[in-house]
Amino acid sequence: TSLATVVAGCPLSSCLYNASGPLCTTAAELDAVGSSEAGAILSKSATLEKRQGNPSPRYFETTWGSINSMGLPNEGYRYYLDYAKRAATFNKPYFISVSGLGFEDNVAIIRALSGQEHVSAIELNLSCPNVPGKPQTGYDFEQSRVLLEMIFEHVTTPLGVKLPPYFDLPHFEMMAAVLRDFPIAFVTCINSIGNGLVIDTDQESVVIKPKSGFGGIGGDFIKPTALANVRKFYTLLDKDVAIIGCGGIKSGMDVFEHILCGASAVQVGTQLMREGVGCFARIAAELREIMGGKGYRDIDSFKGKLKTLE
Numbered sequence: 001t002s003l004a005t006v007v008a009g010c011p012l013s014s015c016l017y018n019a020s021g022p023l024c025t026t027a028a029e030l031d032a033v034g035s036s037e038a039g040a041i042l043s044k045s046a047t048l049e050k051r052q053g054n055p056s057p058r059y060f061e062t063t064w065g066s067i068n069s070m071g072l073p074n075e076g077y078r079y080y081l082d083y084a085k086r087a088a089t090f091n092k093p094y095f096i097s098v099s100g101l102g103f104e105d106n107v108a109i110i111r112a113l114s115g116q117e118h119v120s121a122i123e124l125n126l127s128c129p130n131v132p133g134k135p136q137t138g139y140d141f142e143q144s145r146v147l148l149e150m151i152f153e154h155v156t157t158p159l160g161v162k163l164p165p166y167f168d169l170p171h172f173e174m175m176a177a178v179l180r181d182f183p184i185a186f187v188t189c190i191n192s193i194g195n196g197l198v199i200d201t202d203q204e205s206v207v208i209k210p211k212s213g214f215g216g217i218g219g220d221f222i223k224p225t226a227l228a229n230v231r232k233f234y235t236l237l238d239k240d241v242a243i244i245g246c247g248g249i250k251s252g253m254d255v256f257e258h259i260l261c262g263a264s265a266v267q268v269g270t271q272l273m274r275e276g277v278g279c280f281a282r283i284a285a286e287l288r289e290i291m292g293g294k295g296y297r298d299i300d301s302f303k304g305k306l307k308t309l310e
């Protein structure tokens with residue numbers, strides 16, 4: 001069951017939902033996503049136990065996007081499992097993001113979530129860049145394989161992975177070679193670009209407290225990298241693996257670009273944080289307008305059909 005079957009068949013807006021992270025940590029925030037035009041609800045990445053995360057200020061908005069070093073603040077996975085029955089009242093898929101602090105934690109959480117009613121899919125986060133002292137699993141191909149081997153011994157619920165951005169073509173091949181060996185339902189590309197730096201020139205200082213100001217970058221500047229990652233994994237993986245686009249989406253045209261690259265659905269992060277859950281209805285309407293203008297009746301008419309210059 002690829003995510004496309006989980007999400008497909010719903011109205012167009014179902015292909016647009018929230019990225020894990022912004023405005024999806026508490027039941028109230030998840031309710032707001034559920035009550036909006038978002039086509040699904042995705043939780044904040046969950047750990048075994050509740051976490052406070054890094055000291056504030058840990059999120060900063062710029063004109064072009066955002067920088068964050070949240071440090072995985074969340075209510076603990078049981079909270080998001082308990083929420084599942086409430087999520088079901090919104091008649092849309094409910095996904096739980098998992099980012100255990102170690103392989104054992106990831107396995108324990110996924111064993112507890114697997115097969116649970118009203119949990120439509122699990123998004124295994126291989127790319128949290130902000131837990132001090134913890135390297136991103138997604139940048140260690142062998143460790144990624146080891147973790148996925150452990151996970152797939154226990155999981156029945158559709159499971160996908162949230163990947164960090166890759167920049168070197170052999171790295172795409174190496175990660176695709178790992179992913180091909182597992183029945184993953186989807187791949188979400190990309191997480192924030194890790195460890196950027198934003199400066200306040202009046203104060204001549206960084207703008208977030210954790211990690212000497214280093215944090216994950218989201219927004220306008222990461223769209224070209226997000227599109228490239230969506231395109232690469234779309235071309236490298238079987239077509240029954242849905243690619244979920246994330247990165248730099250704030251308009252219907254941005255969604256159009258991600259779908260042209262091969263995305264079956266897209267997630268909104270930084271723009272959701274800026275605009276609130278009203279962004280889903282706006283962006284979905286803009287996409288419908290663009291599709292109408294181009295004569296496309298549905299997403300499959302142009303999904304993955306990005307042309308190269310012959």
Ligand SMILES: O=C(O)c1[nH]c(=O)[nH]c(=O)c1I
Nearest residue numbers: 069070071072128130192216
């Ligand atoms: O700092 C965070 O909580 C965080 N921040 C990000 O930008 N991506 C992630 O996957 C996570 I788990």
